[in-house]
Amino acid sequence: MSVELGGHRGAKTVAPTTSTRRGSAVGWIAIVAGLIAVGIVGASIVGGSEWNQRESLDPESAAPTGTRALARILADQGVDVRIVRSHEQAAAALRETAATLVLPDAPALSDEAISALTAPATDVVLIDPRSRTLRLIADGANAVGVADDALVQPQCSVPEAQRAGAIRPRTVFVGTDAAQCYPAAGGYALLVRETIRPDAPGTQRVSAVDGAALFTNEHLAQDGNAALALGLMGRNATLVWYVPSVGDTNLDPVNPSLGELTPPWVSPVIVLALAAAVAAALWRGIRFGPLVGERLPVTVRGExxxxxxxxxxxxxxxxxxxxxxxxxxxxxxxxxxxxxxxxxxxxxxxxxxxxxxxxxxxxxxxxxxxxxxxxxxxxxxxxxxxxxxxxxxxxxxxxxxxxx
Incomplete structure (x- = not known):
């Protein structure tokens, strides 16, 4: 007769019941589902981070605040759209041929760098006019307020505005020695100023308009926004679209913050690792469970x-x-x-x-x-x-x- 001796947890070997197997399967399914959910959240965070890395008015961004639609429409109209992310490359491209420069706000550039960047351009379109760029390029124009959400007719002699028709402006400006279109809230939604270029033949045309309210992907198809954008940016065969960034600067270098040095995928990976650790702890805890006392089939002496x-x-x-x-x-x-x-x-x-x-x-x-x-x-x-x-x-x- 064979005798089966018990260990620490008892002498009998009990086959797992159907309910035990079902509970184990449900636990594994819950863990896998949790990991999949964390992975989806992490992927969305990474995608959102990559999307947010592209600033608004970026011609390669399909986000609602991007301007990819406008860049593609210009290209379909035969305009050579050159997207550059370095002010030196933008200046070099503008010196090659008569071209239009699309310039958002560039806080990482000094006043001298902005003046040197815009000097060789035939046309300059300020799509995010700020006080500094208006002072340097638009002869001291200023933003004076925000218009109501109402259609406004151009009421000026600028051909591009007349062809575009009515728009719904947001930021409005005032300036001297400039054509002023779309009057609203004590200012104008579009300023167009032409000056004689001191270091090159011909004139330079500077336009200032709130592109974030008119030319982005979510607003381009509304009213006369697309027609106005094509009229202002499509006057020359070449369009140089400068996209500023923190790294493209001629200012004194500053120490980057920890958030700037950290890649966008680090946070989702940390969240996924923590979720995996919690799942593993729960799994191990459920696996061992409480101790269960069992009767030995026989009593065996130590000898x-x-x-x-x-x-x-x-x-x-x-x-x-x-x-x-x-x-x-x-x-x-x-x-x-x-x-x-x-x-x-x-x-x-x-x-x-x-x-x-x-x-x-x-x-x-x-x-x-x-x-x-x-x-x-x-x-x-x-x-x-x-x-x-x-x-x-x-x-x-x-x-x-x-x-x-």
Whole structure:
């Protein structure tokens, strides 16, 4: 008859029930679904970060605040649209041929750099006019307010505005020595000023208009916005669209912040790692669960367990392991007889036996820590030697224990 011995958690091996398997499957499905959800959120964050990296009025951005639609319409009309992200490249392109420069706000450039950038352009279209660019390029024009959301007729002699018709302006400006179109809220939505170029033949035309309210992807198809944009930007065969950035600057360098140095994918990866750690913790916690006490099928005495293990060692032929266990037990018992710690080494025990005149140091060391036996006969001989050494130590150190 075979007897099944229990371990730490019980003696019986219980097959998982249907409810247990169902609960495990539901747990795994929940974990996988959670990881997929976190991945989708992370991907959306990365996509949103990449989208936000493109500033508004970017001609390569399909976001609502981008201007890709306008750039493609200009290209379809035969205009050579050159998108540049360096002010030096933009200046070089403008020097090659008569071209229109589309200039958003460029806070990373100095006044000198902006003046040098716009000087070779035949036309300059300010699509995000700020106080500095208006002062440098539009002869001191200023923004004076925000118009109501109402259609406004051009009411000026600028051909491009007359062909475009009515628009719904937002920011309005005033300026001197300039044609002013679309009056609203005490200002004008479009300023057009022509000046004689001092360092080149001909004139330069500067237009100022709130492109963020008229020329972006979400507003371009409304009213006369598209016609006005094509009229202002399509006057020359070449259009140089400068897209400023923080890295393109001629100002003194400043130390970037941690957010600027961190790639956009770092935050989603951190969120995904935290979610995976929480899922792993929940999984491990559910897997172990509470301890369950179980009845042993039989009660087995310790002596029978020891003998059973001995038979297993004998059947496996692992004499080296069996000899190591025998030597360890004998060394611990002899060390305690000698008044030593149970963790004393074989050398320390052999020295103590030699001092007590129980055995020579070499013989004791050979018995307690010699070469492992290679056969069952050698193992039996080692067991006899260990037993005799232990008996001699007990007789020499505690003779009263051997008295009849």
């Amino acid at each position: 029978e367990t020891t003998r059973g293990r001995a038979h297993l060692y004998a059947r496996s032929g692992d004499t080296a392991h069996a000899a190591s266990l025998l030597r360890h037990g004998a060394r611990v018992r002899i060390a305690r007889l000698l008044g030593l710690s149970g963790s004393s080494s074989a050398t320390e025990v052999a020295d103590a036996l030699a001092r007590a005149s129980v055995s020579s140091r070499e013989d004791a060391r050979n018995i307690l820590d010699g070469a492992p036996p290679t056969s069952r006969r050698d193992l039996d001989e080692l067991y006899d030697r260990l037993r005799r050494l232990e008996a001699a130590a007990r007789a020499a150190l505690h003779p009263e224990r051997n008295a009849p």
